[in-house]
Amino acid sequence: MSSKTDKIDEFAFIEALAKHVAEAPEALGLNDDGAALWFGDGRKLVVVADMLQAGVHTLSNASPDQVICKALRTNLSDIAAMGAAPAFFLCTLALPKKPEAAQIQQIVSALDKEQKHFGVSLIGGDTIGGKGPFTVSITVLGWAAGPLLRRSGAKIGDDVWVSGHIGDGWLGLQVAQQKITSLSSAHEKSVLRRYEYPEPRLKLGVALAGIAHSAIDVSDGLLGDAVHIAKASGCALTIRPALVPLSAATQNWLRDENDPETSRVSLLTGGDDYELLFTAPTEKADKITGLSAALGINLCRIGKVCAGEGVLLENEAGQRHTAPKTGFTHF
Ligand SMILES: [Mg+2]
Structure with a gap:
């Protein structure tokens, strides 16, 4: 039984609202x-x-x-x-x-x-x-534009895709707070822009209706948002960090880091990316690659949907482990 002084996090609060208040079908269970x-x-x-x-x-x-x-x-x-x-x-x-x-x-x-x-x-x-x-x-x-894109539609065997580049928003925040000062001025400018003026993937979202099985925008960190798809869909997402697309600015920064693997996790959990993370059946891969060319947006396959729960990270050798942390929560 919970006491008056127990704290709950943001997601537990949303779950409580979904269970007791937002019962209309239009709420989509929050x-x-x-x-x-x-x-x-x-x-x-x-x-x-x-x-x-x-x-x-x-x-x-x-x-x-x-x-x-x-x-x-x-x-x-x-x-x-x-x-x-x-x-x-x-x-x-x-x-x-x-x-x-x-x-x-x-x-x-x-x-x-x-x-x-x-x-x-x-x-x-x-x-x-x-x-x-x-x-x-x-x-x-x-x-x-067509069938709704939802978090709950991922199917085992789907490919996991992400748009654009991940980590620029987080790096932009570090630059703005002067926690990271080693970037060139051009790279500083590009990551600050990504942090301050994110570019919503509107054309891509509309184009993915009817193609993707599930989608979410990456606001709180790639891995944390992947957990939302996994949970809503009742499956696991396996992600290869090495396949997650990085901009020239983040690649340069990572190259000079003493512990690049830990730093890469910061990029994958930092948030503020506002890219689309989505899953789609493998037979749609050519169509998605075509969309990438038509819209001029980088689209990368970074993993697979499989049986299980949560998000697993996979290395080059195919070994899997649970992500050490996943993303930002507001409280
Ligand atoms: Mg969102």
Whole structure:
């Protein structure tokens, strides 16, 4: 029996909500990147919500417009993970008591630029004068392009794929916090950009509807997010760390590290990647390779779905072991 002082983590809290509160089928058991509403004409509306706070998800000195851009982009990444195209969004802000006019102008400009860039329209929200750090909560609504991409669809024998490069967001945070100072200025710039302005894989998410069996966006760390697919699908994901795609910046950094294997695990568990991790049957491999060329997005096969549970790491010799840690949790 739990006592008043017992602590629970973020995922136990979500499980409790799913069990006792979010019972509507549209909630999808709180097991996916968003909820889904089915309309009589066959259309499916995907709804996602995500909140960011300066100093938690960005640097504490990040400007409100930077925090808002990242918040919108992380929400769009969830929309992509569900195989939907974004249409509308609501934006709720907790601003300092008396914001400066220049600050408001920056927020308005940033929202306008971002909504045009991503083809979404602001339709509402709320604003309060807050006492804590600048906080933004965004809800995005988007139309599913085909069958919903869900975490629960992985099948034994599927290939595990990931888009883009993993670890740049984590490395960007280390650079921003001046914990890592050994990168060239060009590489510093590229990883900082990845940390501050993640690029949601919207075109890829839509294209994978009907091809991938399961998907999730990588927000809390590749291995931790792989655990979510494994758990929701009732199977295990075997991942070969050596096959996980790394950018030139992360490869260079890794090359100079004293303990490259431990450092590689940091890249795989750091989070802030906003790439898509998905599984698909092997017969779709050619189609996925074709998508990679058509969309100009790096897509790599990094493992397999197999019987069991959780995430296993596999070395070059085929030996498997449990991941030492998997990813970030918010509390
Ligand atoms: Mg997500």
